[in-house]
Amino acid sequence: MKKTLLGVTILGIYAVYSLGIRHQDPVIPKPAALAGTKPSGGQSSPNNSAGSQSGSRSQSTGHSASSSSTAFKDGTYTGSSADAYYGNVQVSVTISGGKITNVKFLQYPNSHYTSVIINQQAMPYLKQESIQSQSANVQIISGATFTSQAFIQSMQSALNKA
Amino acid sequence: MKQTQLIMGMPISVEITDAQTNQPFDKVFAYFKEIDNRYSTYKPGSEISRINTGLTKDQWSAETVAVLQLCEETKRLSDGYFDISKHGYIDPSGLVKGWAINNAADMLKTMGYSNFYIEAGGDIQVAGSNGYGRRWRVGIRNPFNISQIIKIIEVTDVGIATSGTYIRGEHIYNPKDGYSHPSGIKSLTVIAPNVYEADRFATSAFAMGRSGMNFIRALPSFEGYLIDEARMATYTEGFERYVA
Numbered sequence: 001m002k003k004t005l006l007g008v009t010i011l012g013i014y015a016v017y018s019l020g021i022r023h024q025d026p027v028i029p030k031p032a033a034l035a036g037t038k039p040s041g042g043q044s045s046p047n048n049s050a051g052s053q054s055g056s057r058s059q060s061t062g063h064s065a066s067s068s069s070t071a072f073k074d075g076t077y078t079g080s081s082a083d084a085y086y087g088n089v090q091v092s093v094t095i096s097g098g099k100i101t102n103v104k105f106l107q108y109p110n111s112h113y114t115s116v117i118i119n120q121q122a123m124p125y126l127k128q129e130s131i132q133s134q135s136a137n138v139q140i141i142s143g144a145t146f147t148s149q150a151f152i153q154s155m156q157s158a159l160n161k162a
Numbered sequence: 163m164k165q166t167q168l169i170m171g172m173p174i175s176v177e178i179t180d181a182q183t184n185q186p187f188d189k190v191f192a193y194f195k196e197i198d199n200r201y202s203t204y205k206p207g208s209e210i211s212r213i214n215t216g217l218t219k220d221q222w223s224a225e226t227v228a229v230l231q232l233c234e235e236t237k238r239l240s241d242g243y244f245d246i247s248k249h250g251y252i253d254p255s256g257l258v259k260g261w262a263i264n265n266a267a268d269m270l271k272t273m274g275y276s277n278f279y280i281e282a283g284g285d286i287q288v289a290g291s292n293g294y295g296r297r298w299r300v301g302i303r304n305p306f307n308i309s310q311i312i313k314i315i316e317v318t319d320v321g322i323a324t325s326g327t328y329i330r331g332e333h334i335y336n337p338k339d340g341y342s343h344p345s346g347i348k349s350l351t352v353i354a355p356n357v358y359e360a361d362r363f364a365t366s367a368f369a370m371g372r373s374g375m376n377f378i379r380a381l382p383s384f385e386g387y388l389i390d391e392a393r394m395a396t397y398t399e400g401f402e403r404y405v406a
Contacts, residue, residue, distance in 0.1 A: 126375055126396050131312040131389055133304060138314055139177070139292060142351055143284040143303030144326030159168075 072098050072162040079158030093158040167191050170198045170259070172283035178270065179277035179293050186273055190266045190280065197262045200226070203253050214251045232362075233257050240366035240377070260323055260361025263287050267357070280357075285323040287357040299406060305348035305389050313387065313395075315404040321357025325350050325368035346391045347371060352378055353385040353404060360384075372396075 072095040079092065164177035165187045176190050200223070202208045209217070209226055222230075233254050236244045246254045263280050267287040270278055277290030279298055288298040297318045301311035305326055315322075326349035350368045354360035363381065367374030375396055378386035385401040 126379065126398060127402075128394055128396050131304065131306075131393050131395050133307075133310045133312060134301070134314055135311075138299045138301035138311060140175070140279055140281050140286050140288070140298060141284065141301045141303050141311065142281075142286055142322045142324045143308060144305070144324050144349055 072159065074098070075162065077158040077161040093162070095162050163187070165191075167194075169194045170202065170282070171204070174280070174282040176266075176280050177278060177292075178275050179291065180275055181278075186270055186275060189269060189273070193266050193269065194262060194282070197258065201229075201254060201258045203251075203255065210252070210254065229254055229258060229261065232261065236362045236366065240363070240370075243369040243374075244362060244366040245369075256365040257358075257362045259283060260285055260321065260358045263361075264321065264356050264358035285321075285357055285361050287321050288317050289319055291318060302351050302387060303349075306393065312389070314406040315353070316406045317353065317404055321354050321360040323352050323354075323357060323360035323364040325352075325364040347374075348389045348391060350374060350378075350389075351387040353401070354381075355383050 074096050076092055076094045163181045163184075164175065165184075166173050166175040168174075169191065174191070174194055176187055178186055181187070199205065199207075200209045203210055203214070205211060209223060213222065213226070230246075230252075233244070233246045233252075236257060237246075244256065246252045246256060259282055263282050263285060264287060266280050267278075267289060270280075271289070275289075277292070279286055279288040284303070286300060288300070292298050297316040300315050300317055300322055302313040302315070302324065304310035304312040327347075347368065350364055352360045352364035352367065354363065363378065363384065364386075367377045367386065370377055372388075375386050375388050375398070378384050379398045385398045385404065387395060387397045387401055389395050
């Protein structure tokens with residue numbers, strides 16, 4: 001009888017405790033599984049076989065969008081404005097020393113989702129701040145991928161002028 | 163030395179502080195062209211396009227089999243949020259870019275270079291130091307005005323990737339939610355031990371919506387910086403140590 005009571009009490013305490021834990025720390029999908037995939041040192045190498053070494057069965061028949069660094073005249077060239085279906089894209093390209101040194105977006109699509117504003121509290125252990133523009137003395141910029149045919153079109157038309 | 167080429171429909175920049183010749187650049191760009199020829203969904207002759215039009219499994223290259231296994235693994239680790247199949251086609255580009263940048267970085271290291279960065283379409287691997295002997299300065303783009311920077315971080319020997327909606331519309335979607343747009347989030351930047359990890363988990367966490375930040379926080383050595391529709395940034399505590 002005493003044992004049962006003790007068991008129930010312990011279960012009860014555990015239930016309250018785990019509720020508290022969950023409240024503090026929202027559910028995280030499978031962190032334990034992740035830990036197993038990372039060798040110590042954290043430098044997980046995805047695959048040793050670099051593409052250049054493996055047999056190349058896939059011959060490209062498509063046209064290449066890449067431009068080699070040959071024979072561009074120095075200057076800044078503006079591409080045509082191309083429709084990316086969600087808005088227009090236009091770039092200008094700066095060539096110096098025969099190489100592309102800068103690509104600037106003159107036009108870019110605006111988001112369709114401006115009306116949705118989620119005003120949630122920050123999660124525990126996360127911090128918040130409002131974003132502010134900084135003076136851009138940086139070597140590299142991280143941003144969402146730009147791989148669209150519209151970009152290629154505008155870029156190509158700028159390069160055709162160079 | 164720094165060089166930029168347009169490959170895979172995006173500018174790819176490589177700067178190698180300790181390079182004296184074009185050779186390492188040529189090698190890296192040639193590698194990206196090869197990856198593009200194999201994995202571009204825009205090229206009808208690419209292996210991925212041929213797989214999507216019925217190339218049988220026994221004809222897939224060993225590399226592609228490995229890449230698709232990595233995609234499967236990432237799907238499992240992200241609880242299904244990372245998903246390369248859509249409308250019956252597969253598109254592994256959410257993983258291939260970071261994977262290819264990481265492989266290219268390994269190529270440079272094998273060639274003996276230790277101070278460089280490789281940036282492809284906003285995803286970056288940095289190594290060693292910049293031309294001034296300091297950590298590389300990386301700006302995070304303002305998703306509301308892509309000519310602006312809203313944060314500057316100083317980094318070395320890490321990978322950085324940003325997922326977002328501001329340029330390609332709905333190119334990242336929530337596979338569990340009828341392909342809807344992840345609510346209220348404009349961009350998510352992830353710093354990780356390398357760009358392969360940063361890219362695949364930035365893509366995964368972005369699809370999770372706000373809880374994606376907790377996913378990132380749970381990964382050891384990962385930091386995240388999320389920008390929402392209300393122009394608020396939410397970030398992991400450890401992110402602060404990178405802020406310039």
